[in-house]
Amino acid sequence: MKHYDIGIIGGGISGIMCAYELIKHKPDLEICIFEKGNSILNRRCPLTENRSEKCVKCSTCAIMEGFGGCGSFSDGKYNFTTEFGGWLNEYISSEKVMELIEYMDEILIKFGATTKRFSTHTPKARELRKIALQNDLHLLQAEVKHLGTENNLKIMTNIYNYLKDKLNIKHHTEITDISQENSKFLLTSENGQYSCNYLISAVGRVGSEWFTHQCKKLKINLTNNQIDLGVRVELPYEIFSHITDEVYEAKLHYHTKKYNDLVKTFCMNPRGHVVTENTIGVLTVNGHSYSDENLKSENTNFALLVSNKFTSPFNEPLKYGRYIATLSNMLGDGVILQRFGDLIKGRRTNEKRMKKSFTNPTLKSANAGDLGLVLPKRYLDNIIEMIYSLDNIARGTANYDTLLYGVEVKFYSARPELDNRLETRYPNFYAIGDGAGITRSLSQAAASGIYVARNILDRIDDQ
Template sequence: MYDVVIVGAGPAGIFAALELVSAKPKPSIVMLEKGRDIKKRVCPSRQAQVPCRHCTPCATLCGWGGAGAFSDGKLTLSPEVGGMLEDYVGREALEDLIAYVDRVYLRYGAPEEVYGPAHREQFEDLQKKATLAELRLVPLPIRHLGTGRCGEVLQEMYEYLQQHVEIRTGTAVHRILTENGRVAGVECADGEVLRGRHVIVAPGREGAEWLSREAQRLAVPTTNNAVDIGVRVELPAVVMEPLTRLFYELKCTYISRTFEDRVRTFCMNPYGEVVMENNDGLITVNGHTHAYKKTENTNFAVLVSKNFTQPFKEPIAYGRYIARLANLLGDGILVQRLGDLNAGRRSTPEKIARGVVTPTLAEATPGDLSLVFPYRHLLGIVEMLKALDLIAPGVYSRYTLLYGVEVKFYSSRLALNRNLETPVANLFAAGDGVGVTRGLVQASASGVVAAREILRRI
């Protein structure tokens, strides 16, 4: 019998464990992660420069550190973005949590430098241009870890926690166990039962679909989150350099003229690379910036957020359906020049080779994204790129590359109280996979919220 069972070793699970072991006496804790130890998280296709081998689970998405282990490692130190945790704890408490989480990352090796709107005149000038382009510019202080350093920070956390916590990697959880309306533990995929007085489920985006099924089985109410679907944009780094030099990441939102859908930029990676991810057999696209090596390109996502009304209840299934079309047409990821998309023709290897942007994801198949995206999504993406061109000339170039599909698999949002507890007593939920957060900082903070309530009860 453990005091706490933690399902998932991403930021939410790790920070929950760090908070729990700060207590005296320390509670008994077991962490369960279906992926591998971070040192063993190796993508064979990237190592050998060959197409995705469809490993299960995907080493890029699963394992110690979660999907963020090989991400760009951006800590957005503002409650303006990164999730809906404010809805549960309030604005002031969230600001305190963000500052606390940031201090923990610094303790484990995060760099001191913070990017942001420090140059007031330059920021005001950019904001004027953004307003004229009908863009809402979100100023953010950002601490950038970078792929590579992010892994080093997570390794330091692992080495500390393994002294106080039982950590089991390569251990998938089959179901959550309850008795008389209270959580009782979990059953692993191999049939082993682990009893626990408290359970924190933090399965990340890759585990969102599993958690949605478990919520339905346990009669935990859920509401639909927006479905975020779009493309990964890649262009010469010099196009965005005047902005990324000051702010590192440009966060903009735009309301499309035609359908009034919300479109946003996400995860900007100066001098980075475009990468593939295997979401349980579904190949999607993402982007990284390495801490120690650079490319000549910058990439970022443009995502269309769409809320669906009843009776629709399957946002994850909808996102998977769109991504599956790209996999069907391109045997993985499709890439297309913006000029070809606007001209109604597919891209070819020869056309892309003639351009000024050399793809960093060589495995992507040149093709036609108009055969994949719904019309309103595609139109929203194109309108957003036109608006961005007004503040960063060169974005709307015929040579700009669009990779598809990028999908953010946010779980249906579970019914949770202010301590992130479900209607099942002592069952807590945290992180991106439960539909509450959308990034490293708020995911980490959500783990702290759940852990503090458990410590109060213990």
């Protein structure tokens, strides 16, 4: 059985940054990243490459899995904030989290990232914040860096080329079981067994269900009761341009008058594209945008998500989200697309009605349908109220031809009990990134990886 000093399960940004920091300070460490997906050089999605009109549900999803993680085909919006994007500041001070994010940015710049940032602190952005507030919409504060989908992929490839000779990266190696024997961790995969002294789980949202199962087996306590569910909105770029030109991405939070539920804008992509993603076997929607002018679309897209925390006796939000997404897949044979005007009139959008739309959808594989048959009333009411509210600060949001794609689900991974070193109750076994339920963004996932690397380095020095 091959033995490593350090085993990292998952080659997403959290695992990558962890490995980078470890190898930078201790080049002699034997480290292995176990990644179930493809190498960054071979990740190909038939849908995004127009080789298929529909998601063909590949055995490993090139969008979600492979070196670079689910962030590789994202447009790389790196947020410099602790206001959203995770809960790392529940374990580490906010100052420390910001320092880790800044450090991560230095690494990205070294591998080719831009130094340009957008900010919500400029005079124009402050004016936007005021207008939003006057409409009971709350603009969260952040600096954001947009790498662009094509650049993000290049940067991940540069990092891969840097790391590949310094440590082991095992692709197509899905870890199926974790156990402990004589203070070593045993990892099982179809390709064989491995052992390691230090273990880091960095499995992302795609691996969170499996990791939850492992935690239950290892008697590590878990908590989770939240889900964000909603739609992706797509409209002409001009409607939001006064906001996106200034802050790039506006995270706007609103409590609806009807239910006092939190609805938020999320993942805003000026002149972007709507895409499907295969989340644990169901098709949901997401969005991204390129930085290359030639690859930009005419539209802006963003998610409108309703946050819901379930209370006793129900404690399976993942199942709930998957159930709604499965319903939408069943009715729409994939992702459903509806014009806002049709939704308000209580009628489905069909192909004939879609042809009348002034707004052209960027996601061609979505089928015209009726989200009213998919989303529970409370979610629909919340989304409709939020759209009218946004119309007050970006006139045209509530136009008839505003397109709604459904459904978008943000699953919250169950959170294992971790101490403030992000260590489980098993010494030398850590959990980082989105799969541990402690982050929900590239920046904080990366920061968690660097943080754990430093803790391990300290421990090794102390031995």
